[in-house]
Amino acid sequence: MSTTTAQQPAPGSQTISLATTVVTSWKAPIAFAVFTLAALALAVFAPAEGDTTFRLSSPTDAIQLPEITVPAMPTLWVVIVLLALLTGYSAWVVSSKRKVPLWTIVVFAVLFMFGFLTWAAAGASLPMIGLLFGSLSLAVPLIYGSLAGVLGERAGVINIAIEGQLLAGAFTAAVVASVTGQPFLGLIAAMVAGMLVGMVLAAFAIKYFVDQVIVGVVLNVLIIGLTSFFFSQVLSPNAAALNTPPRFDRWPIPLLGDIPIIGPVLFRQTVIVYLMYIAVALMYFGLFHTKWGLRVRAVGEHPTAADTVGIKVNRTRFWNVALAGAIAGLGGTFFTIGSGIAFNKEMTAGAGFIALAAVIFGGWHPIKAALAALLFGFASNLQNTLSVIGSPVPSEFMLMLPYLVTIFAVAGLVGKVRAPAADGKPYIKS
């Protein structure tokens, strides 16, 4: 996955020095230049007057941080200069045949976002806690979905049915939690529902060798049809009994919840979010540091070799796709019992496809995929926040932004990401 390992001489070898070629790409400097010019265009053509206030704590916090107020236009100009410097630095790095370090990209992104926020919220105050809290909330189903996608594809089965699994989870959670009054039972039911969808996907893909993309797409349609049908036919007439799900309470974690900024955002959440932290960590540790993960990756990269050493390829794939389905089903609970909202037709609204994009954007790595999902959550919530405080940009363009950024990022920064080698290929034992 990374090319840097080849460049470092092996430890303990003094004499051998391998000739290395460093592939440099002008993508990053070009993308930086585009974003810098965009910021410049904002400053020149749409100057915003007034001061921008960043509110860093909510009134209920134990530790109160002062509000930070900056003059909008001077700040934006400073940011543009810094962005231009970073662009120049990355160009210099590339021209001297080195790779653009990751920190430049991170710093650039943070600076750009800061400059943009300052400009967009000029003359108003920006609740940072609400912005970040909402971002995390919106990212929850995306993160679960992307974890499911990562696991499935690492095992060699493309999971386009994330959308269907989320929807099945949301539906089952709503019904079971409404009937029993227990959100936890809804959570378990949602995992079972997602797992069933995963098993259907796995059965068709592994046993009947049907194209995995076909099964995934068709399963999405099937789940949309089933849930919408039962919603119209059964849930709507009996909404009080079947579709009034209780919601999970927020459980603030005692000490962690009092940390400024981080506490209210990360540690005053529902159990679904806490489970998500655990799931991301477990998925990372499991995939890269356990026997199970090694086997999963082996059947996804080279099933024949895995079979040769005695791993049951198709059985491994089946159960991991089923597990992935359970994870996605768990993510679907966010829509109903996670937010206390009744189920509605197609309420996942394409979240599964965004999760799929996060999988690819994150390079089939659980943590990177989760970060990509967070980015999507942030961008969607940014629009919500800015439309509340009134921003100069038409809301449609704000809504478009995450998707445009993704296209730029995929085309410019990520480039050709490498999928697991046997991803999407059925294993036919000969």
Added chain:
Amino acid sequence: MSDPQAPRGDAPGATEHDADVVLEEPQAAAAVSVATADQAAPAGAPAEVEPPSRWHTMFQQIVTGNAIISVLAVFLALVVGAIMIAFTDERVQAASVYFFARPGDTFVAIWDSVSGAYSALFQGSIYNFRRDTFAAGIRPLTETLTFATPLIAGGLGVGLAFRVGMFNIGGRGQMLIAASIAGWIAFGFDLPWGIHMLVALIGGLIGGALWAGIAGFLKARTGAHEVIVTIMLNYVAFYLVSWMLRTPGLLQAPGSSNPKTPPMKETAIFPALLGPQYNLHFGFILVIIATVVVWWILNRSSLGFRFRAVGENPNAARVAGINVKSMYVYAMLIAGALLGLAGVSQVLGTVTTGFTAGIDAGIGFDAITVALLGRSTPWGIFVAGVLFGAFKAGGFSMQAAEGVPIEIVLVVQSLIVLFIAAPPLVRTIFRLPDPSRRRRAVPNVTKEVKAK
């Protein structure tokens, strides 16, 4: 060059066998296509030295062929739909309370609900027997073809991209952009009859082609995954069109505050094919032409040969001297134009009174299912599009007449595709003989699998 799959060193033997089917002559490929309902012998029918009997052979061919699988798949899906209708019907639930006292009531109720729903489906999609004249009775069939028009065009776009090994989920965005451009030309300009329509059509096609071309270009130049880019472009197009629809001077109707365009001018509207009492419009002719053109491109032109070679194995195609990157761009341009045709036929044919951001009506996603059911062959897609059009037309009348939610159609459609994609499952359910039982089992691997 004539045998681009030859360098596939890594493929297991079973997969290679299947690869032959796809690059065979189009007649053979058509036989593989399920939706042509061709009664031709299955590709792997063993040549008997001494045939047991003519009837036996024919029986064998029928029960092992693709046609019977398709028929049984449709039947199975309808059975599942019937079970869902029956179980959620209130009359059935009421009668089942005293099932052990009078079981007959339950069965009567089940029969009533299921037969009522499916006869409404039939009468809404093919022929309505309750009308007096043939002209009024046949109206549902024309509705079916009207619904099928954008589905076929979209299915062709998705299917063509499939054949080049790309997954075009961006139908929605491509349709929206095409519809906006065609609609803008159709209501914003004054041109003579015919020319106006042509200009709007071409404008829409170019719009759709360029929108999809972005994804193809990015894939070719930077390696950006077309699935991500097309999904993202869907949202970008949706918000772009939404913004234009609520901005006076762009697409919004003058003097209105709704996000809706003014009606299309008469000179640009597709003429009705069968007179004003039917909704069927000129777009259907365009779709037939498009099917022929796509068939010609894929099966008769050198461009199509290169497309299929890239779809089969991009590495082998590159070795054979095919410019793979430009194939990606060309394929996405053509696919986008086809989805653009779907969008244009919506605004100039079906919804001519002005459109909103929901003009795509989910066709961009339905088109994927259509392409899958049609196995990415042009005529297969045509038949699949007509079938789905029938379900759509009938679904609306079923909802109106029997109160069965139209979503049942989605369930039946997706089950059909699932069952058709897995012939062994259907054979197991109906205990049909397996055509490959005498040889080593040849797995049914669709051609999209090998594109990866």
